[in-house]
Amino acid sequence: MSRFADRSGPIRLGMVGGGQGALIGAVHRVAARLDGHYQLVAGALASTPERARASGLDLGLPDDRIYGSYSDMARREARVKDGIEAVAIVTPNHMHLPVAREFLKRGIHVICDKPLTGTLADAKKMQVAAANADALFVLTHNYTGYPLVREAKERVARGDLGDIRLVQVEYAQDWLGEVPDPGNKQADWRTDPARSGVGGATGDIGTHAFNLARFVTGLAPEALAADLQSFVPGRALDDNAHVMLRFVGGARGMLWCSQVASGSENALRLRVYGTRAGLEWRQENPNELRVTPLGGSTTVVTRASGATGSAAGRVSRLPPGHPEGFFEAFANLYAEAAQAIRAHRTGAALPEGVTYPDISDGVEGVAFVEACVRSSKRNAAWVPL
Incomplete structure (x- = not known):
């Protein structure tokens, strides 16, 4: 007590x-x-x-x-x-x-x-x-607080997608596409290894993408191969990463995170493909989840609609058609x-x-970042997670 x-x-x-x-x-x-x-x-x-x-x-x-x-x-x-x-x-x-x-x-x-x-x-x-x-x-x-992310997790867990084969997740931004102006506090510490840590984009947004894939699919990663870049001259930490993932049980995945993707504002996107169906969710349009059965037509599931289950319902505040977004997900x-x-x-x-x-999710996330750095230094060699 x-x-x-x-x-x-x-x-x-x-x-x-x-x-x-x-x-x-x-x-x-x-x-x-x-x-x-x-x-x-x-x-x-x-x-x-x-x-x-x-x-x-x-x-x-x-x-x-x-x-x-x-x-x-x-x-x-x-x-x-x-x-x-x-x-x-x-x-x-x-x-x-x-x-x-x-x-x-x-x-x-x-x-x-x-x-x-x-x-x-x-x-x-x-x-x-x-x-x-x-x-x-x-x-x-x-x-992980978005209602339709909870819906996606629930559908995967009950077997709607069948056995998971492929996981594609990406998080693309462009706000660090140039050397930032002096005095930009947000950019200043994120590009400083002493304050940010070993990862740049991988730590800042790659951990979000990695966590989202883990949360929705429940799959445990066992190895990765990463190719990291620092495209902006003089930058000490990565600003772009392409990562291949192997999951326990045989599923495969790819993760891309970038803060130099010109024209991308906050493009977090998850796609999961199983033996029976696939689904897709985008953070920039978070009130829709696209679900497509193998050989069938795509269904657009909207937040708080009759097509959603209890996991999404318990974290929805408003009736259908009223958009809920970033603040509400954070508040969840x-x-x-x-x-x-x-x-x-x-x-x-x-x-x-x-x-x-x-705490365990946090340790996993930092282990992911360090594995990416380790792999990239070995010419994108496969390393265990």
Whole structure:
């Protein structure tokens, strides 16, 4: 039973990172408050006390709950009466491990942006810290929160596609197609090995594509062969990757991720082909799932329609025809985490259907990135996963 078992009302949430000018911090805050499950009450929102204070005041946080460092925040918020129960970590990758460990060891649940860490060594340390903590660890691979991604997973699991043969997943962007302007914070740390880790595009968006394929198909990868490029002159990390995948049981896959694909905005796409049918889902049109039986005609399944099942239904908010998108999918993960946190308070069983990416998914993702780098350095040789 959690030390927070006597709590009621919204979950008290803190945030590390995500201050002024940070995109993903704002996304997490919107997702957390969309369903009323959380209340942001504390933060260490920037790497300097001055910017942290300015960011906290912008969000209306109480003066005594704005912290200049995450370690001070973890120590002072580890109190039963009104301290935070969960913390969202939205820093660059290299800070995920030290920040999460400070909160986990105090029994504070962690909701961490992906990838888990910048290196596999750090990911394994995080896994140990999470295993030894009386706290949950949630990783925000938010694309698993879309209703029709849940629908696709349900259809694969019940055998609608037959035996899976092929998995094609891609995530194409163009925002790093040129050397970014000086002062572009989002590009600055993502292209810096010291802060991003060993992977560039593979870590930033390749892990999303890999996780999506794993989530929907349930297939376990056993080996990969990767060809990584850094097309922009002077770039230290990959900005494009072509990856072949072998899955346990014989299925084969291909993953392409790129941040230099001119004309592509946020083109995440998954196709799965089995012995009986195939399906396709695109994040830029997330309210449709295309399903085609072998030798038959394509059916377009729309969100919240009569063709969807319970997995999609429990994470849909609006009637058919009203589009739900990125914020709602992200909020679904926060809502799943809230149900898990409330169950953890009293030791109750997790409600049926609740699912979210966890520490094991995070370790898998970083292992995928390091395997891609290792393979590419060996001229795209096959390496085990």
